[in-house]
Amino acid sequence: MQIRYSESAGKLQAALKHLSDLTQLQQDPVQPLSCLLTLGDIIDGYGGDDSCSAAARAGKDLRLIVGLISSGLQDVPARHALGNHCLAAPRTELLELSVGSGVLDTSEMSLCCGYPQGSAQMQQALRWLQAHPKEQHPNAESWNGGLSAAQMTWLQLELAEAAMAGQRVIAACHHPLAPGSAPDQYLAWGYEAVLQLLEQHAGTVCMVFSGHYHPGGYAQHDGIHFVVFEGILEAPQDSNAYAVVEIWPSKAVIHGYGVGSSRQLPFM
Template identity: 30%
Template sequence: MQPAPRVAFGVIADIQFADAEDGHDFGGTRRRYYRHSLRLLRDAVREWAAERPPVGFVLQLGDSIDGLNARRGEAEAEAALRRVLEALAVLPVPVHHAWGNHELYNFSRVQLARSGLRSRPAGGSAGPPDPLCHAYHCSPAAGLRLVVLDAYDLSPLGREPGSALREEALRLLRDKNHNEDLNNPAGLNEPHFVAFNGGFSQAQLDWFSDVLKFSDENQEKVIVMGHLPIHPYASNGVCLAWNYEAALAVIHSHRCVVCVLAGHLHDGAYCLDSHGVHHLTLEGVVETPPESNAFGTMYVYEDKLILKGRGRIADRVMHF
């Protein structure tokens, strides 16, 4: 008989809600169901509420609303975010939010830090020195630590003009991407150096290593979440953090990380890396037809994670 899990939690990515008719991706070939995505989120919440054992928390892996809202004005963006947060608030459990590129198309970091997407719990979960870096850690169950990474810490998106990290990001991006459109990966030797991706500052990487050192010493299992994949085999080669190698080097220098969860790539992807770390990139809600869905419930056991997927997301057992 299977023992009870330590904890269960919900996972969902790339809701990208906008109160708008269906549209398409930047290439004009993939359909996006902007308005239906909110209904699919509400369906997910209803199913999580009925789970037994109940879910202890939810991971929202970024891009909760679409950049389309920003083109319609700040009030539209605020209204869209309010509706997403209200749908999630039906659950009486914490929701941990990653910040993705679409959040940063709609809001500055200062605005996000004052919004409901600032999900760092009070006390005992200090992040990097930069107060606008949305990275933190917490322990949602005994022997388990969750680390939320900010994959756009190093990015022009959301940063104030003239800020050091914005200028550093622009220099790096222009050094790697010589296309007129910095969102265009065509012809690049490193096609992930596009403006809709981002990276991790050295300060965040140093902080991340310190957190994992603590978990090593306390024999904890660690689940990492962020918007961008950090392994090329859990990506399509484009949707990938700029300095993913640096993030992987931190993870591989410690023993505690068992799984990295990401969004951004709407088709989803998975790999087990050479150090036994599972990298799972979830399919995006926004490109999920209304008759399907894209979310899951993860069960944490002593020696494995079991994902019960819905719709486009497959069931999966990840041993460690």
């Protein structure tokens, strides 16, 4: 598929207008939207060289896209997963715009983590790559990343707390976490440990939403639905790629638009 960077802003605006119209008219399936979720790489960030000007350009692009989303759905809270392309902008700027807030950060342990060279996150990334040669681990790619040890501890505590409270959990992140939902070379570093932790709470965790792999995909592990949503970048010129997700006590219904897939996903 052809990647269509120049069409992305227009397609985003079209998607936001459609969602806004649905909300205002209270048409199914939107009654109304409770939040908006993007799954990372809302900017390209890698055009040009790795310089201060490139970082400034990435920051400008980031503010443009976040601004479009904020103005397009003014009364809908937004959550943005942090993708590897996003980190062409400084991590501090991303956090100021709430990119990465409230979702898992699968770029925290990576070569593009946005932390200083001597940081715990960068050192952990280097150790992981050294212990996982690409010949044996197809996902040992520079565009991937994973959860740090500290984030894994946090996730374990959050899931345990949710289980005790009888709550359901929908997790979101940029990199896919389950084999079968995307080709192996696109899976997060250390996905095995994350998947094992999620499966230990299969009665609590019902779905995991990811991006990164533009064609999209789906897998189910221990009753948990792992959905990789199609990317807007590779949608045909006359189409789009986004979805509305209805959450019911016993199921989720994904209404895909454009090349976005529609699914009905029963919960355990």
